[in-house]
Amino acid sequence: MSEIKLDPYLQAYAHRMRGATASEIRALFSVASRPEVVSLAGGMAYTAALDFDAVAEVTQEVLRRDGPTALQYGGGQGMPELRERLVEVMAVEGGAAHPDDLVVTTGGQQALDLIAKLFCDPGDVVLAEGPTYVGALSALSTYQPQVIHLPMDEEGLIPEALAQALEYLAANGRRAKFLYTVPNHQNPAGVSLSPKRREQIVDLALTHNLLVVEDNPYGLLDFKGEVRTPLAALAPEQVIYVGTLSKILSPGLRVGWIAASPPIRDKLILLKEAADLSQSNLTQHIAERWFATQPWLEQIEAFREVYRERCDAMLEALATDFPPGCTWSVPTGGFFVWLRLPPGLNSGELLAQALNARVAYVPGRAFYADDSGSDAMRLSFCYPTPEQIRAGVARLAEVVREEIELVRAVYGDREP
Ligand SMILES: Cc1ncc(COP(=O)(O)O)c(C=O)c1O
Numbered sequence: 001m002s003e004i005k006l007d008p009y010l011q012a013y014a015h016r017m018r019g020a021t022a023s024e025i026r027a028l029f030s031v032a033s034r035p036e037v038v039s040l041a042g043g044m045a046y047t048a049a050l051d052f053d054a055v056a057e058v059t060q061e062v063l064r065r066d067g068p069t070a071l072q073y074g075g076g077q078g079m080p081e082l083r084e085r086l087v088e089v090m091a092v093e094g095g096a097a098h099p100d101d102l103v104v105t106t107g108g109q110q111a112l113d114l115i116a117k118l119f120c121d122p123g124d125v126v127l128a129e130g131p132t133y134v135g136a137l138s139a140l141s142t143y144q145p146q147v148i149h150l151p152m153d154e155e156g157l158i159p160e161a162l163a164q165a166l167e168y169l170a171a172n173g174r175r176a177k178f179l180y181t182v183p184n185h186q187n188p189a190g191v192s193l194s195p196k197r198r199e200q201i202v203d204l205a206l207t208h209n210l211l212v213v214e215d216n217p218y219g220l221l222d223f224k225g226e227v228r229t230p231l232a233a234l235a236p237e238q239v240i241y242v243g244t245l246s247k248i249l250s251p252g253l254r255v256g257w258i259a260a261s262p263p264i265r266d267k268l269i270l271l272k273e274a275a276d277l278s279q280s281n282l283t284q285h286i287a288e289r290w291f292a293t294q295p296w297l298e299q300i301e302a303f304r305e306v307y308r309e310r311c312d313a314m315l316e317a318l319a320t321d322f323p324p325g326c327t328w329s330v331p332t333g334g335f336f337v338w339l340r341l342p343p344g345l346n347s348g349e350l351l352a353q354a355l356n357a358r359v360a361y362v363p364g365r366a367f368y369a370d371d372s373g374s375d376a377m378r379l380s381f382c383y384p385t386p387e388q389i390r391a392g393v394a395r396l397a398e399v400v401r402e403e404i405e406l407v408r409a410v411y412g413d414r415e416p
Contacts, residue, residue, distance in 0.1 A: 078104025
C-alpha cells in the first residue's frame, strides 16, 4: 500500500503558498517527454530553426570585444544599448516607447511576476481573458488576487464583457487592479484582437482608469507577416507592455522587457533589483549584438515559415481525423490551437487515455483560475514536426472518438 506523505514544512510556509501546486503542465512534462509520445503539450520555440553560426559569431564578438563588461553585473534597468534595440523591435508593430521607459527582465515571465508583485494584494481583482496564459496565472497566484475571466470569440476579448465586468465591480464598490491580455495569437486560444476591439478596449480602459497589461510574445509570428497596433501605442500611459525575445530569437537567453510610464517603471526597477540585482549582462550583450549586426527580421521570417507549415499540418489533420462535435480555433499565427470537445467529455479525464495512446496535450482547466475549461484542450504545433503532428492528431482523434461512443452508449439521446 502506498503511504501518503505529508509535507513536514507545511506550518512553515507563508500564507501565499497555500494552494500552490505544480501546474498540470509541469506534471505532464515527465511523461510527455518520452520519445514515443508526440507532445502537443509544450509551448517550446523551435530553436533548431535558428542560425547557430550567426549566434556563435555574435557570442564570440561579445566576449572578444566586451568580455569584462559582459561578464560583470549590469544596471537594474537593463543595458541602455539593448533597450534601444528593443524599441526598434517594438517599432515593427507600431510601438513607440522610449528606451528610458523600458526595464529588461528575465523573460516575459519575470515581467509578469514583477507586475503582479507591484499591484496585487490578496483579494484584489485582476481581469483576464478566459482562457488565459497559465504562466500569468501562476505569477498572479503568489500574490493572491481574485482573477475574473472575460470571454473571447474569434475576434478576441469581447469589449461588452469587459464593460459589464467594470460596471459590476463599480456597483459593488470594487475596482480591478488591471486587465491582463494577450492580444496577438493568444496563448492558449489562438485568436487575435480585432483592430476595432483594440480601440474599444482602450476607450474602456481610459474611461474607467483601468490599467492594462499587454503581453505580446507572438505579435511578430503572424503567418502572413501582418502586424497589429499594440494597445500600448493607443494609450501609452494606460498600458504596461510586456515583450520577450523568447519566440523571435531564443527562450534560453531569458531576455524580456516591460515598457511602462516613468512612475511605474521606477517601481519596477526597484523590484527587479530586489529580485536579482540585474538581468544577465552576457545575454543582454548577445541580444544587443544580434539586433545590431544580424538580419533578425529574416530569422523571424524563418520561424514564421516553420510555424505556418506546422499549423497547416495540424489544421488539416484535425479536419480529416476529428469526429463531428469537436470545434477548434484557426490560428493566423503563434503556437496554439484551442480545441473544444462535445458535451460529456472532460479533457482532464481523457489525458491518461491520450498518454496511453502516446499523445500529450494540456487540459483546458490549466488556463483558468476558476476550474472551468474541462471541455477544452490546448494543442501546440510549435515543436513537433508536421509528420509527428499528423501522427499525434490521429492518435488523439481515436481517443476522442472512443470516448464519444462511450458517452453515447451511456446517455443515448439524453444530455450528458
Ligand atoms: C503569453 C505568454 N506570456 C509570457 C510568456 C513567457 O515567456 P518568456 O518568459 O520565455 O518570455 C509566454 C511563454 O510561453 C507566453 O506564452
